Amino acid sequence: MAEKFDCIIVGAGPAGLTAALALARAGVEVLVLERGEYPGSKNMFGGVLYSKGLHELIPDFWDEAPVERPVARWGVSFLDQVSAMSLDFKSEQFCTAPYNAFTVLRSKFDRWYAGKVEGAGAVLLTDTTVVDFLREGGRVVGVQTNRPDGELRADVVIAADGINSLLCRKGGSGLDLSADEVSLGVKEIIALPREAINKAFALNGDEGAAYTYVGSATKGIPGGGFIYTNQDSLSIGVVTKLSSLSGQDQRPEELLEAFKRHPLIWPLVKEGELREYAAHLIPEGGGGRRAPLFADGVLAVGDAAGFTLSTGLRVEGVNYSIMSGLAAAEAVKGARLLGDYTRRGLSAYPQALKKHGVLADLEKFKRTPHFFKTSRLYQEYPALACELGHALFGVEPGPKKGMFTIFKEQLKGRVAWPQLLTDAFAGWRGLS
Amino acid sequence: MSVNDKLLKTRFVVDSGNPHISVDTSLCDSCQDSACLVVCPGRCFEREQERLAFSWENCVECGSCRVVCSRKAVSWGYPRGGFGVCFRYG
Numbered sequence A: 001m002a003e004k005f006d007c008i009i010v011g012a013g014p015a016g017l018t019a020a021l022a023l024a025r026a027g028v029e030v031l032v033l034e035r036g037e038y039p040g041s042k043n044m045f046g047g048v049l050y051s052k053g054l055h056e057l058i059p060d061f062w063d064e065a066p067v068e069r070p071v072a073r074w075g076v077s078f079l080d081q082v083s084a085m086s087l088d089f090k091s092e093q094f095c096t097a098p099y100n101a102f103t104v105l106r107s108k109f110d111r112w113y114a115g116k117v118e119g120a121g122a123v124l125l126t127d128t129t130v131v132d133f134l135r136e137g138g139r140v141v142g143v144q145t146n147r148p149d150g151e152l153r154a155d156v157v158i159a160a161d162g163i164n165s166l167l168c169r170k171g172g173s174g175l176d177l178s179a180d181e182v183s184l185g186v187k188e189i190i191a192l193p194r195e196a197i198n199k200a201f202a203l204n205g206d207e208g209a210a211y212t213y214v215g216s217a218t219k220g221i222p223g224g225g226f227i228y229t230n231q232d233s234l235s236i237g238v239v240t241k242l243s244s245l246s247g248q249d250q251r252p253e254e255l256l257e258a259f260k261r262h263p264l265i266w267p268l269v270k271e272g273e274l275r276e277y278a279a280h281l282i283p284e285g286g287g288g289r290r291a292p293l294f295a296d297g298v299l300a301v302g303d304a305a306g307f308t309l310s311t312g313l314r315v316e317g318v319n320y321s322i323m324s325g326l327a328a329a330e331a332v333k334g335a336r337l338l339g340d341y342t343r344r345g346l347s348a349y350p351q352a353l354k355k356h357g358v359l360a361d362l363e364k365f366k367r368t369p370h371f372f373k374t375s376r377l378y379q380e381y382p383a384l385a386c387e388l389g390h391a392l393f394g395v396e397p398g399p400k401k402g403m404f405t406i407f408k409e410q411l412k413g414r415v416a417w418p419q420l421l422t423d424a425f426a427g428w429r430g431l432s
Numbered sequence B: 001m002s003v004n005d006k007l008l009k010t011r012f013v014v015d016s017g018n019p020h021i022s023v024d025t026s027l028c029d030s031c032q033d034s035a036c037l038v039v040c041p042g043r044c045f046e047r048e049q050e051r052l053a054f055s056w057e058n059c060v061e062c063g064s065c066r067v068v069c070s071r072k073a074v075s076w077g078y079p080r081g082g083f084g085v086c087f088r089y090g
């Protein structure tokens, strides 16, 4: 192996692998370091992979990538303990190329993606944990790994090491991250025959479903539950804001167990068999988080830089990781032309992030995390939605009431009108 | 199903004798919020006779303990390359 590489990338997740792919295609000598036994062995997500970014890089990737199902059916439900008010959307259009999104299992997908990156000429070294940057005169000049003689040098290092980013936290790199605003996701893989899944979720053939649940799914703790259909398994999990969870007497796996037992959910999962239990953090900062993105000899991409859009209804991280990987690769190519890998040479990075839509979207949705902090969204509103359902569909003795009367009655004692209007406005601004 | 039963389904390559978590338990005796006891999805932290006890073999490497510990008692790192949790689905 060469003593020195043009670029070392720490982490073989979607952010690091994308940067590696773009650089390797441009003839840059790239080394990707991954601490897992294989790429994806440390990675878990919901999850849905939105096609757009990857399709641009690897046209028609779905023909060869280990995707599970194209998502045809999307649902959002407000739950109380015994009922659910749902919005369900299904479109055949989502099941033809260019597909909108696929359900994916990361341990398979990341491994496949890494293979593509190696095919483009990058070198991948697994079983290797990076423990620190190598620094000289205040700039990053490589990394220190846990292997014997584990120093590796490069013109520039890309930190793609995910949410915990222990590397950036080491300090001294100029990339020190701010306090953590994170959510915790716990998830189970439940094996079920393909036909049973199609029946339970009313799907044809390869079609997939992606469902999100708010309210009782997390017992009112800010967050939500999710179910995604894979080919012959379900991904089911709950996400909770970590700072809210820590004050509760509910443990994450107990919340997930209770979610599975909800009367709406239990019929879907009860015949299944547990195959894997996993947990992972999600950045919740939105555009509010402003970690320094680059410094002398180093850039941060993906979750390490906080580039995840988490609107509560959905988590979009992989596509922003891909876009930020592309932007970092462009900045490195620019620096290479100049022969200058200092902050100044890499200064095209923010512009490239803007070009690829990363900063713009995070900026646009920067109020979203605040909106999703209101406890009413997880307590009062799901209860209100379910009570409305009871009032709408139940037949009671006495004269029938109009819709507005029902709404007014249910609102009373739960949420004051001004509060409702403020929340509606905040929700509108946060989501649109 | 208990978390230990769940974890039996998850693959681990344990690096025997090389813990990747260390806890300065002297800081934990007077800790009121004990958030680590609640949030850890692998139930790696328990109170045993007023003292904090922790294990690291069932750690799914999420990092929640690192984030919630208000005393900075948890030193959390990654296992050596190739060791620790190894998801087959993810």
Ligand SMILES: Cc1cc2nc3c(=O)[nH]c(=O)nc-3n(C[C@H](O)[C@H](O)[C@H](O)COP(=O)(O)OP(=O)(O)OC[C@H]3O[C@@H](n4cnc5c(N)ncnc54)[C@H](O)[C@@H]3O)c2cc1C
Residues within 6 Å of the ligand: A010, A011, A012, A013, A014, A015, A016, A033, A034, A035, A036, A039, A040, A042, A043, A044, A045, A046, A047, A048, A049, A050, A128, A129, A130, A131, A160, A161, A162, A163, A166, A167, A184, A185, A186, A187, A237, A239, A280, A281, A282, A301, A302, A303, A304, A307, A308, A315, A316, A317, A318, A319, A321, B078
């Ligand atoms: C519960 C949950 C649900 C989600 N749902 C979705 C979804 O449906 N759709 C979506 O788009 N996004 C979703 N996300 C977000 C998405 O998973 C992340 O945004 C995305 O994985 C970030 O990619 P990344 O490459 O930056 O980091 P990661 O995917 O975390 O990759 C980082 C890589 O670096 C490696 N690494 C870390 N430290 C070191 C080190 N020191 N040395 C060597 N290697 C190291 C890791 O092993 C890992 O392979 C979800 C996340 C969670 C937790």
